[in-house]
Amino acid sequence: NAGVTQTPKFQVLKTGQSMTLQCAQDMNHNSMYWYRQDPGMGLRLIYYSASEGTTDKGEVPNGYNVSRLNKREFSLRLESAAPSQTSVYFCASSETLLGRDQPQHFGDGTRLSIL
Amino acid sequence: QKEVEQNSGPLSVPEGAIASLNCTYSDRVSQSFFWYRQYSGKSPELIMSIYSNGDKEDGRFTAQLNKASQYVSLLIRDSQPSDSATYLCAVNAPGAGSYQLTFGKGTKLSVIP
Numbered sequence A: 001n002a003g004v005t006q007t008p009k010f011q012v013l014k015t016g017q018s019m020t021l022q023c024a025q026d027m028n029h030n031s032m033y034w035y036r037q038d039p040g041m042g043l044r045l046i047y048y049s050a051s052e053g054t055t056d057k058g059e060v061p062n063g064y065n066v067s068r069l070n071k072r073e074f075s076l077r078l079e080s081a082a083p084s085q086t087s088v089y090f091c092a093s094s095e096t097l098l099g100r101d102q103p104q105h106f107g108d109g110t111r112l113s114i115l
Numbered sequence B: 001q002k003e004v005e006q007n008s009g010p011l012s013v014p015e016g017a018i019a020s021l022n023c024t025y026s027d028r029v030s031q032s033f034f035w036y037r038q039y040s041g042k043s044p045e046l047i048m049s050i051y052s053n054g055d056k057e058d059g060r061f062t063a064q065l066n067k068a069s070q071y072v073s074l075l076i077r078d079s080q081p082s083d084s085a086t087y088l089c090a091v092n093a094p095g096a097g098s099y100q101l102t103f104g105k106g107t108k109l110s111v112i113p
Helices: none
Strands: A004-007 A010-013 A019-025 A031-038 A042-049 A064-068 A074-078 A087-094 A110-114 B011-014 B019-025 B032-038 B045-050 B054-058 B061-066 B071-076 B085-092 B107-112
Touching: A004 A087, A019 A031, A019 A087, A031 A064, A031 A074, A042 A064, A042 A074, A074 A087, B011 B019, B019 B032, B019 B085, B019 B107, B032 B061, B032 B071, B045 B054, B045 B061, B045 B071, B071 B085
Parallel strands: A010 A110, B011 B107
Antiparallel strands: A004 A019, A019 A074, A031 A042, A031 A087, A064 A074, A087 A110, B019 B071, B032 B045, B032 B085, B054 B061, B061 B071, B085 B107
């Protein structure tokens, strides 16, 4: 059981380049999330998808777009990468049960450097 | 703006001691609380979830929740060097953007052999 799988694990980009980070989960979870983690800043939510077909902005959405391709897959796109987007990106997923928030389960992360 | 506060540490405890990690949160309507462990260079890993006031025990870990004081803690008994990691507190609130978690910045724990 793979859980949450992110690709790639590492990436170096030049300023202005674009790329898409991929995330897939095999736990049949409804909700999926993209975070970035920077030293001293903790985990910050970029975008989330409460269910297939819906996406919403989180705390730091500027410079990013997302696509919930189907129930399993949630991708994050950087259209024109900037050095400020150098970070570790985590995808997470969670079950949705009425009346109680379920824990989020994280992928291994993508370490992205933008020169 | 929901806030979750943790002491950044590092918190150093000798092997075999009890490590106490604390977290306060600002949103009074928060209902769900989670503790994650994150080893250096790795992803966050769920340790405990707690939803009701009081204590919840799982092996060497005990989560304590006091909603009136807006305080949640994690106790690690018989601390081991393998417990050395950063511990993240995460808090949610129903209806507040649906299923979003607010994470604290984490407390770095170092268990000294």
